Amino acid sequence: MKDEVNIPISVEWTKEEVIDVVNFYEAIDQAYTKGVEKDLLETLYGRYKKIVPSKSEEKQAFKEYEKQSGQSPYHAVKKARESEENIIKM
Structure with missing residues (x-):
């Protein structure tokens, strides 16, 4: 993750x-750097969805995070859901 990424919080x-929420974004960063456990990422995303239930709010936050970091939370979560692997590495 770039040093100056502002995590979207309320x-x-x-x-x-x-x-x-910070733990979720840190897991996204791990998926892009060294890999993250699939179950952990899915659990953190589930908690994130309880905090940010609005799809449009989620899309806006993900877009802002990706713009700053170059890492896509959407694609990381999608890969975790579709993958048979235990470790998600982007």
């Missing part, structure tokens, strides 16, 4: 929700 979220 001031309305609780401290725990912010931590969960």
